[in-house]
Amino acid sequence: MSAMTEQLRSPSLVQLAVxxxxxxxxxxxxxxxxxxxxxxxxxxxxxSRPPLREALRILEQEGLIVTRPxxxxxxxxxxxxxxxxxLTLRTALERLAIELGVPVQDQGRFxxxxxxxxxxxxxxxxxxxxxxxxxxxxxxxxxxxxxxHRRLIEAYASVQQQLLxxxxxxxxAREHYYEDLHEHVARHRxxxxxxxxxxxxxxxxxxxxHGERSFSERQSTVxxxxxxxx
Amino acid sequence: MSAMTEQLRSPSLVQLAVxxxxxxxxxxxxxxxxxxxxxxxxxxxxxSRPPLREALRILEQEGLIVTRPxxxxxxxxxxxxxxxxxLTLRTALERLAIELGVPVQDQGRFxxxxxxxxxxxxxxxxxxxxxxxxxxxxxxxxxxxxxxHRRLIEAYASVQQQLLxxxxxxxxAREHYYEDLHEHVARHRxxxxxxxxxxxxxxxxxxxxHGERSFSERQSTVxxxxxxxx
DNA sequence: CGATTATCTATTGTAGACAATAGTTCATAG
DNA sequence: CTATGAACTATTGTCTACAATAGATAATCG
Numbered sequence: 340m341s342a343m344t345e346q347l348r349s350p351s352l353v354q355l356a357v358x359x360x361x362x363x364x365x366x367x368x369x370x371x372x373x374x375x376x377x378x379x380x381x382x383x384x385x386x387s388r389p390p391l392r393e394a395l396r397i398l399e400q401e402g403l404i405v406t407r408p409x410x411x412x413x414x415x416x417x418x419x420x421x422x423x424x425x426l427t428l429r430t431a432l433e434r435l436a437i438e439l440g441v442p443v444q445d446q447g448r449f450x451x452x453x454x455x456x457x458x459x460x461x462x463x464x465x466x467x468x469x470x471x472x473x474x475x476x477x478x479x480x481x482x483x484x485x486x487x488h489r490r491l492i493e494a495y496a497s498v499q500q501q502l503l504x505x506x507x508x509x510x511x512a513r514e515h516y517y518e519d520l521h522e523h524v525a526r527h528r529x530x531x532x533x534x535x536x537x538x539x540x541x542x543x544x545x546x547x548x549h550g551e552r553s554f555s556e557r558q559s560t561v562x563x564x565x566x567x568x569x
Numbered sequence: 570m571s572a573m574t575e576q577l578r579s580p581s582l583v584q585l586a587v588x589x590x591x592x593x594x595x596x597x598x599x600x601x602x603x604x605x606x607x608x609x610x611x612x613x614x615x616x617s618r619p620p621l622r623e624a625l626r627i628l629e630q631e632g633l634i635v636t637r638p639x640x641x642x643x644x645x646x647x648x649x650x651x652x653x654x655x656l657t658l659r660t661a662l663e664r665l666a667i668e669l670g671v672p673v674q675d676q677g678r679f680x681x682x683x684x685x686x687x688x689x690x691x692x693x694x695x696x697x698x699x700x701x702x703x704x705x706x707x708x709x710x711x712x713x714x715x716x717x718h719r720r721l722i723e724a725y726a727s728v729q730q731q732l733l734x735x736x737x738x739x740x741x742a743r744e745h746y747y748e749d750l751h752e753h754v755a756r757h758r759x760x761x762x763x764x765x766x767x768x769x770x771x772x773x774x775x776x777x778x779h780g781e782r783s784f785s786e787r788q789s790t791v792x793x794x795x796x797x798x799x
Numbered sequence: 800c801g802a803t804t805a806t807c808t809a810t811t812g813t814a815g816a817c818a819a820t821a822g823t824t825c826a827t828a829g
Numbered sequence: 830c831t832a833t834g835a836a837c838t839a840t841t842g843t844c845t846a847c848a849a850t851a852g853a854t855a856a857t858c859g
Contacts, residue, residue, distance in 0.1 A: 351638055351812070353626070377841070387814045389619050392842090393626045396583070400630035402720070408581055409820060409841060424720045431665035435657060490632070490654045494724060581842070607811070617844045622812090639811065639850060803858080812849070819842075828833080 352386045356394035359384055364403055364414055365500070367507045375404060375412040402501050415504065422505055429498045432491060433483060434543060440485030441539040449535070452481035456524075456531055463520040471520065472506065478527055482534065582616045586624035589614055594633055594644055595730070597737045605634060605642040632731050647735055655731050662725045663713060664773060670715030671769040679765070682711035686754075686761055693750040701750065702736065708757055712764065 360380070363369045381391050395412050398404045406412040415421075443449050455478035462471035476499055483495045505511040526549055533542040590610070593599045611621050625642050628634045636642040645651075673679050685708035692701035706729055713725045735741040756779055763772040 353812090374840095376839090378839090388841095389622070389813065392619070393623055396623045396626045397630060400627060410822095411841065421720075424718050427665060427669060427718065428720050428724070431661055435661035439657060488654050488657065489650075490658050490728075494658070498720075583842090606809090608809090618811090619843065640852095641811065801859090803856105805854105805856085807854075808852090810849105810851085812847105814847075815845095817842105817844075819840105821838105821840085823838075824836090826833105826835085829831090 352390040353393045353397070356380075356384055356386060356391050357397050360394060360398060361401075361403060361500070364398075365503050365507055369414050371414055371508055372416045373414050375414065377411070401497050403504060415501075417501075417505055417508060417510060421501075422511055425498055425501050425505065429495070429502065430546070432495045432498065433479065433546060436483040436486045436488065436491055436495070437534070437539055437542045437546065439488060439491075440482075441534055441542055442537045443485055443534060445485065445487060448481060448484045448487075451484065452478055452531055452534070455481050456527055459524050459527060463524045466520060468520070471523075475523075475527070476503070478531075482530070485534070582620040583623045583627070586610075586614055586616060586621050587627050590624060590628060591631075591633060591730070594628075595733050595737055599644050601644055601738055602646045603644050605644065607641070631727050633734060645731075645734065647731075647738060647740060651731075652735055652741055655728055655735065659725070659728045659732065660776070662721060662728065663709065663776060666713040666716045666718065666721055666725070667764070667769055667772045667776065669718060669721075670712075671764055671772055672767045673715055673764060675715065675717060678711060678714045678717075681714065682708055682761055682764070685711050686757055689754050689757060693754045696750060698750070701753075705753075705757070706733070708761075712760070715764070 360369075360375075369375070375395065377388055377391055377395075381388050384391065395404060395406065399406045399412065403415055404412045405415050417425075455474050458474040459471060459478060462468075462474055480492075480495065480499065484492055486492075502511070526545075530542060530545055530549065533545055590599075590605075599605070605625065607618050607621055607625075611618050614621065625634060625636065629636045629642065633645055634642045635645050647655075685704050688704040689701060689708060692698075692704055710722075710725065710729065714722055716722075732741070756775075760772060760775055760779065763775055
């Protein structure tokens with residue numbers, strides 16, 4: 340039954356371009372605020388402008404680029420306010436996921452979270468921060484997927500992606516991920532244990548302290564709305 | 570300072586097409602599941618296909634249409650599961666808005682909510698259900714705007730829009746809006762009073778019972794994932 | 800007479816070219 | 830020497846045309 344969902348999609352040039360440009364942005368190959376000249380991208384990707392422009396529209400909706408009429412597109416520039424928005428939204432979405440999904444139904448998705456956590460522990464042992472971040476995102480995504488809520492999953496993925504953009508810009512990475520790696524993983528382990536126990540409130544409480552640290556100093560800087568780097 | 574935000578934008582054909590098609594869908598001129606033939610739409614709107622296709626990509630991201638590769642776009646078909654997702658997501662976003670915005674800062678936005686509520690009362694007196702729904706949406710949007718959270722506002726608008734699609738299909742309208750109109754408005758009045766009082770928790774509590782009625786029977790039908798109309 | 804396959808048509812995917820505009824540079828006047 | 834204006838260039842916005850594919854129809858074979 341789950342094999343039915345495997346449908347070999349012909350990758351349209353639009354989807355291809357979306358993936359490629361997204362990767363470029365998140366990998367930092369395209370700098371923050373950098374203009375995305377259509378001609379240059381078409382040449383680079385080997386496609387023509389119509390599919391590229393459709394791809395840009397999608398990325399715009401995803402929040403990775405900003406398009407101003409007659410002035411083209413630029414890679415999104417994130418202010419402190421933006422980071423605040425991303426983090427708060429992420430937490431709200433995770434909360435909903437826990438509330439809906441925590442007396443866990445789909446054992447398969449739970450497996451995903453477990454595997455991601457194992458991967459996190461491996462990364463922490465190896466002190467591989469980059470992979471740890473990725474595994475952490477997989478873990479959280481798996482947690483969110485527990486609810487079986489398509490829109491929630493998509494919204495979360497979009498926010499997660501913007502968070503990756505933050506980290507690519509090193510706005511957020513330092514203060515959040517330069518803590519003790521094993522404590523970091525331990526908190527996630529506890530989270531998963533509570534999820535398995537099936538008590539949503541306990542998970543939510545843990546999630547609250549989980550996120551508190553990263554928010555507290557952010558909250559204070561909110562309101563400035565100033566660009567966070569020059 | 571707020572006058573600075575007034576920038577007369579030339580409406581690109583893409584934006585024009587997005588608005589036009591969105592209106593057609595929400596007005597029910599395009600039936601649920603109906604195919605959107607590009608040639609027909611270009612002729613109807615008097616534009617060519619590239620801007621139309623960009624518009625379709627945007628609408629796809631917004632969740633109003635579904636596009637399958639090589640098979641074109643269709644107006645989104647909403648299942649019970651979809652309605653459930655929309656409602657739960659909406660509540661989660663409103664909760665976040667209240668948490669962040671309720672010791673209300675921006676008095677201007679608060680005015681918006683007050684005006685919308687006044688409008689609601691007028692509609693309830695006139696028994697104008699259609700306008701009441703619209704005013705209600707303006708009210709909720711104003712409430713969400715209190716937080717001054719751009720991403721939250723956009724996400725909420727998208728969800729709200731899909732909710733309108735539900736109502737256009739009469740999936741949700743009957744059981745939710747065929748209650749007593751004045752009680753409906755009274756609940757919103759209470760909500761706004763609590764917001765003005767500045768106690769987020771009280772607002773959240775009220776919001777919970779506010780939404781509980783509409784969710785309870787939904788929750789039970791979840792899992793069927795069957796199409797909700799034929 | 801029913802099922803299967805080949806052709807055909809309607810529709811989407813993509814490309815290249817033209818038109819319009821915003822930013823830039825240079826020249827000129829104060 | 831600075832500021833203003835005009836021409837220019839780079840880039841976006843849009844259109845028409847071509848290629849490729851999926852669904853439909855009809856014809857043929859069992």
